[in-house]
Amino acid sequence: MRLRYAGMCRLCGQVIAAGVEAIYERGTKTVRCLDCVPITTAPEPGTAGGSARREYERRRDNREQRIRTDHPKLGGLILALSDAPQSTKAWESGAVGEELMALRLADLPDTFRVLHDRRIPGTRANIDHIAVGPSGVWVIDAKRYVGKRPTLQVEGGLFRPRVESLRIGGRDGSKLVHGVQSQVERVAAALAEEPPHITGVLCFLEADWPLIGGSFAVEDVQVLWPRLLVKRMVEAPPRVLDIDSVHEHIARSFPSAA
Template identity: 70%
Template sequence: MRLRYAGTCRLCGDDLRAGREAIYERATKTVRCVACPSVTEPAADIAGGSARREYERRKNARESRIRSSHPKLGWLILALTDEPQSTRAWERGAVGEELLASRLQELPDTARVLHDRRIPGTRANIDHIVVTPTGVWVIDTKRYKGRRPRLQVEGGLIRPRSESLRIGGRDGTKLVAGVTTQVESVRDAIADPAVTVTGVLCFVEADWPLIGGDFIVGGIHVVWPRLLVNRIIPANGASIDADTVYRRLTETFPLHR
């Protein structure tokens, strides 16, 4: 959009004068450069980069279709209609990854963080990998604003016990399976049983209770950003060669482009 008021790019901090074209991010009510240097830098780990690019691709393709089909009224149709839910979901996902990445900056210098890494041979990616002197954390970020994750347990006495993840009343167990696959990929890459690999589903802006709320389902930790950072901060425990593990993961899981 063309800015009515001056602003500041959320990513690089550059001043954006009134009248300049910029990208308005509806979810966070912030703006950023159309060609932000911090996003286009090829060598950098950009949290949410692949989700952001997919959102921009879908958004631009829709705008192009509408303007081509309606040369005179395309701008009005775009102004009066919302983007499809499937398109907005990519932007929400990107914002969630960016918010968690900002929180992960609070980790001590002994922690090394990889963002948006592709799993070789697949179209899937790992949102964040954190390597610490005591282990590795594989993190999948989800942004379900205002919805509460909870553990549902069934059976136990007469029939077999089963656990599932519920998000705002809906079944989210497939998310657990996704993180489990990511954890297995990281374990295979490290190839060292002495290195502990912990899988995490981190829900950003969810409706967490005032007391408690985190849980483990299928071996995957379900937490919020602040608690995750507190859990990751290395405590006393077995020390690993973090530099070697970090290099191996960097080589195995390339940036998702």
């Protein structure tokens, strides 16, 4: 189409003057100059838990090397009789959680596109999973809290402002909620001024969920378990978006952390 207003090619950054022929991508409301060839193959989905597992292995190997260097004769015995610090084991647990989440997301119908372990440019953080489908964009943070119950704590009421917060096994989980909110904001910013509907999710694996109910939302972040998440993703009302275009744009904006 001929552009009514000047724009910038989302691929090469070239300024496209008003009246010039260009490709308008309705899904992301962006333009692409005719010189840029669109991607003909699907973006690399990434490896679930890849960056977390690498960090665990790095810490494990550094600990082993340090102990063997400090104790040449007894290093092997010390390693055999002692456990890695909790800060190291947490990375392994996180990697397993992301891997299990990826297996569950594989149950989604082929109308969905899923990306795993995506790097947030300019930071050391990553997004565990991003799914794009008929029901919109889903930003998913997988958490493996074995045997602990996520609950919604409500304070205030009639005479004080109502305040909701996440508790996990009795501990404050507000930091996790704020982390997902930040990820949703970054994905929205990457998808231009009017992004499609985006849902932030904290998905707890192997947690102590009750037999009936248990899921809830806190500060617009959904808190639930994998099977229910997939069900809601499939059954949620359809949104108007170009799935492939949005998927491609997100994949470019958040590269694989591998």
